[in-house]
Amino acid sequence: MIAGIGVDTATVERIEKSIARESFFERVYGAQERAALTALSPVRRAQSAAAAWAAKEAFGKALGTGVDGFALSEVQVLHTENGAPYYAFSGAALRIVEERHLSAHLSLTHEGGFATAFAVLETR
Helix, strand or coil: CEEEEEEEEEEHHHHHHHHCCHHHHHHHCCHHHHHHHHCCCHHHHHHHHHHHHHHHHHHHHHHCCCCCCCCHHHEEEEECCCCCEEEEECHHHHHHHHHCCEEEEEEEEEECCEEEEEEEEEEC
16 A cells, blocks of 8 residues: 655755765765765766655655654665665664555656656555
8 A cells, every 4th residue: 555655856956066065975875875876977976866865855755754753864775786776774764664564666867957756655
């Protein structure tokens, strides 16, 4: 059963400026995300970081609580070997997902200076 849906769009330029500040980069993105983002070219890094930001916001909207109650870095956006995005949770975000018996699904896109994420939470 669908427990929640959320969508968010971020501007790549704004996130590109934000991730240039190490404090922002470390506060918002988890260790695995930071490693994956750092390995990308500057253009791809900005696009992917914006998509991950939008995904974190979309997750909060799908929860119905916004991004309160967990750290943004506890909601990581990672990719399978084939490139499909998925959420990896830790800390308080993981507890919320487990307590509510949720599965999370994610779709990302970026085009024309914008990155958009769509999240679906499903009751297991």
